[in-house]
Each structure stands twice: as C-alpha cells, then as structure tokens.
Amino acid sequence: MEGDVRDIVIIGTGPAGYTAAIYTGRANLKPLVIDGYQPGGQLMITSEIENFPGFPEGIQGPELMQRMRDQATKFNAEFKFGSVTEADLSRRPFSLTLEDGSEILTRALIIATGANAKWLGIESEDRYRGRGVSACATCDGFFFRDSTVFVIGGGDTAMEEALYLTKFASRVVLVHRREEFRASKIMSLRASKNPKIDTMLNVVVDEILGDGQKVTGIRLKNVKTGELEEHACDGVFMAIGHAPNAKMFEGQLDIDDYGYILTKKSSTETSVQGVFACGDVQDFIYRQAVTAVGTGCMAAVDAERYLETIR
Structure with a gap:
C-alpha cells in the first residue's frame, strides 16, 4: 500500500494549481494534479489578458494556461482528467474519490479548486x-x-x-x-x-x-x-457574487460564512495539518490571476516543508 500513496496531490488547474504543480514538480515531489471540471480555470473563458507580468503585448487566457500546464509537465507533474467527488481528511494518508470511483491516497493535499462568478x-x-x-x-x-x-x-x-x-x-x-x-x-x-x-x-x-x-x-x-x-x-x-468550490470540504476544514476556506495567517495551511489551500477558493479579496499564482507558490513551499517534517 505504501507505494500507492502519493506525496502530493493538487486539486484544480487554474493559475494557483498550475503554479503549485510547477514548484512541487521542481522539488521532485512528482505531484499528481486533478484537472477538475474546467481544466485551466476561469482564464479559459477570458479573452485577452493585459495585466499579467511578462506579457507587455498581452496574452489570451487559454494560451497562458497552456503555457503553465506545459511548464508543469516539464517538471514531471502528472495530470489526471476528472473531478474529485469526495475527500476524507480524517484519515492519513488523505483519501480522495474521483468521479470514476477510483481512490487516491496522498500524504499532503493542495486545494486550488477556485471560485466561480455567479x-x-x-x-x-x-x-x-x-x-x-x-x-x-x-x-x-x-x-x-x-x-x-x-x-x-x-x-x-x-x-x-x-x-x-x-x-x-x-x-x-x-x-x-x-x-x-x-x-x-x-x-x-x-x-x-x-x-x-x-x-x-x-x-x-x-x-x-x-x-x-x-x-x-x-x-x-x-x-x-x-x-x-x-x-x-x-x-x-x-457583480452578484462568487461561489468558492469548497463544498466537499465542509465539516472537515474551517470555512467562512461565504464558503471560502480559511488559512492561517501568512500561510496557506488550513485547519487540517498537511492540507493547504490557494487561489480563489481561499481569496475573497483580490481574485486575480497573479495573486493566485503567488498563493500557489506559497502552498507548494508550505507543502514541501510539511512533507520534510513527516519523513
């Protein structure tokens, strides 16, 4: 069974999820990334992005997401199409059930499931x-x-x-x-x-x-x-609100009244040790691609440091 347990699983493939995959991949953690219902996140339906650093001429949302995915793949991130339907954070390793009924076990989990505009x-x-x-x-x-x-x-x-x-x-x-x-x-x-x-x-x-x-x-x-x-x-x-994609974690993680996952100050760690959240699923203030990228990096670093403490 030990060989079937992943070190790190990332749920979600928006800017936060892809960035977490890039950083954990470079750390040789061989991350498994679950695509979710909309691979690439909200930027897949965004036409031109002009405020993302490094692209003075602007870039199409889908192209930016494909570049991030290619970069994560370069660092040996593994992608699995589908969505997580159930998560059990009460046991270790954590258990994730996919829509096809398969189970994935992981020592650390990064949640980057985003939020959808209403x-x-x-x-x-x-x-x-x-x-x-x-x-x-x-x-x-x-x-x-x-x-x-x-x-x-x-x-x-x-x-x-x-x-x-x-x-x-x-x-x-x-x-x-x-x-x-x-x-x-x-x-x-x-x-x-x-x-x-x-x-x-x-x-x-x-x-x-x-x-x-x-x-x-x-x-x-x-x-x-x-x-x-x-x-x-x-x-x-x-401007009628956003709905964070965190329902499956209700009752397992601390979540605010609006459905956003709460993380500790100056960290992406949630109320469960070994579980980290980044991007729009925990950010109800900024909700920008560039801030999602930043928290994706933070989650990867936090997860890597956590894994070092349990080896």
Missing part, C-alpha cells in the same frame, strides 16, 4: 461573455474607455466594481432588483457621490442585446410594473 443564467449573457459581458472590472475595465457600462448587483462588490470602472468608462449604471442597495453605507455613499455613476432600482436584466459580435445594449424589466426598457451600452458587468 451569473444570471440567461442565454444572451453566455453568448456575449468576453465580448462585452464580464464578471471582473479589474480584469476587463481597461477595454471600456469612454464607454457606457452597466453593473448588475447591490452589494459592496457591485459598488467596488462600479467605482473602479469610473476610471475608464464615461458612464456607469448600477442596476439592482430591490428598492435599496444592500451594500455598506460607506460604499453606497462613495458610489452616490461619484458623478459618473447612475442608479436604477427595482429592475432586473431581461436580456443583453448585441449585434452578434459584441454587446450593444441591455433590456431591463421593472419588477413592480413589468415594463421593459432598452438602454444602449457597451458592456455589462455581473
């Missing part, structure tokens, strides 16, 4: 994703200089996105389905004082309009009267 679920939203529809102002705001954009949401995230977008857009419209925003007073006040930000309350998105290539407008529905109204715009930003 979407409205309408067909036009998916059709224009990456072509005017976005869920990340920090990632895509630059492309909307002197434009009109709509931000959907009523919490602090929506306010932050709207305020950030005013650096580029000429007009930002905050859309919320309720009578009042649920954001904190200070964030609501900042947004209300910004001359570039307008608000529309008691309305929901009925349809995102476009010419087949890009967003050209939005159709809103009044929740009280049912009235439909179309508005011209260049972009629509979803």
